[in-house]
Amino acid sequence: MLLLTPGPVQTHPSVRAAMDEDIAPWDAEFRPFYTSLRERLRDIAGGVEGVHATLPLQGSGHMILEAAIRTYVAPGATILVPMNGEYAVRIARLAREAGRVVVELPAEDTHAITPGAVAAALDAHPEATHLAMVQSETGSGIVNDPAVIGAVVRAAGRRMIVDAVSAFGALPMDLAAQPEMDAVVFTSNKCLESVPGFAFAVARMDRTEECAGQAGSWSLDLSDVLAQARRSGWGSLRFTGPVQTLRALEVALDRLDAEGGPAQRLTRYRANAARLYAGLCALGLRPYLNQAEQGPVVVTFHQPDGMDFHGFVGALKARGVNISAYYTTEAPTFRVGAIGDVGLAEMDRAVAAIAETLAAMGKLPAAA
Structure with missing residues (x-):
């Protein structure tokens, strides 16, 4: 069967074969493997050692996106969402159900978000602390450019969260050049060409620590993921997850490197x-x-x-x-x-x- 969805995607047999192993995530041999995997993902995002960290969460893209909203946007604060696709609609719902205020920027799902529209919306809504945007909108196929929009957000003195679930591993991302970005979130089962199981945020550590305690959820608190790594090491997990899928991801990243990045x-x-x-x-x-x-x-x-x-x-x-x-x-x-x-x-x-x-x-x- 040829699988041609926007994710999960067709995977190489070697990726699937990597899961044919029983793993104890609390075992000492697992720790250096998991640490290395986090560093590799940080580097793909253009993150900087000591500034950015990979914060994993077992589950889907929706879960890591909700975790980022809860972690970085304060309860009752306002978030601007450019609405040019179904996955922007989902950002807005996640934010509202987390008790955040949403300002929708209307847009057509046939065109990318323009910097002028974002600048005008931020100017009209000084109460908005954040903008959250989908990089690759798989409802229609359009792409929003986080570097272009991020420059506007940065100039306005606001913060940014990017849903790169169907973009990460192919479309450009350079966190080092975008200090306004609190986090980029993604999963293993799309452009990284691995299987579902884990989702990830690559985030600024200073911002993550500043936002400790405001998520309103232990499971979805990325500041707690970072705190766990600080306490117990970067090779440690908070809760038992589908760790066999991390072995598959390692092979998928090797294949990404072999392809040329x-x-x-x-x-x-x-x-x-x-x-x-x-x-x-x-x-x-x-x-x-x-x-x-x-x-x-x-x-x-x-x-x-x-x-x-x-x-x-x-x-x-x-x-x-x-x-x-x-x-x-x-x-x-x-x-x-x-x-x-x-x-x-x-x-x-x-x-x-x-x-x-x-x-x-x-x-x-x-x-x-």
Whole structure:
């Protein structure tokens, strides 16, 4: 089966094989391995030793994102959220349910957030202490640039949290150049090409310590994760987690290094997305984004009129291609991931399977 969702992604057999081991996370041999893994993730984020730390949390991207909001945004404080996709909607909900005040910056899910819009919103809302933004919006496929938006946030004297869940490991991130960023959060199972299980924040240690005690949750308090590392060492865990997945992540990071790092991985993903975009357009399908806005992680297309979406997904899976079984855009769409242990041959296979499936359903526009 070819897995082409925005995550979890297709993984290399060596990554999956690394989990075939029973591990005691409290064992002395585990500690140097875990310490090294945290340092490697910090370095990918452009973090600085002694300034930034990797703060792991077992679970999904939603959990680490909520932990970052709870940790760095004070209860009752205001957070600005640019609303150009479903995952921004989720940031807003997480913040509200954590007792933070949300100011929404309206935006279309077909265009990246502009620095001018953010500057105007921050000027209009001096009470907003933070901006929280999605870097790669997998509802549609657009990319927001944290460096460009961060410069505006920094100039305004505010703080920033970036959801890089579907971006980290490919799209650029340089924490050393962005002192306004409290944390970038991500998971192991997207552009890092590993399996689900752990999520991570790479965060400023000074800010994390300043914010101790305001999360309102022991499990989701990143300041407590840092305090545990200070007390017991960087190779220690607070609670038992799916540690076999960390072995898989180690192999995935080795593969990232062998590929040439995030820049080279991004080149492959961009080529994958371009091949999908061109191939599906050639079938007569209508892209959700114009080519200038199309990101490298997921390609989204309008559904043909009257198409049975779930029937399409099921029939495509029967042909060996598994895509997202839901969509989050207002218009009916379908989306195909361009990330994971895949290349141009897999993109061509996906386009051919989509063409066969739509033709069998009588919904192939080029055949009309």
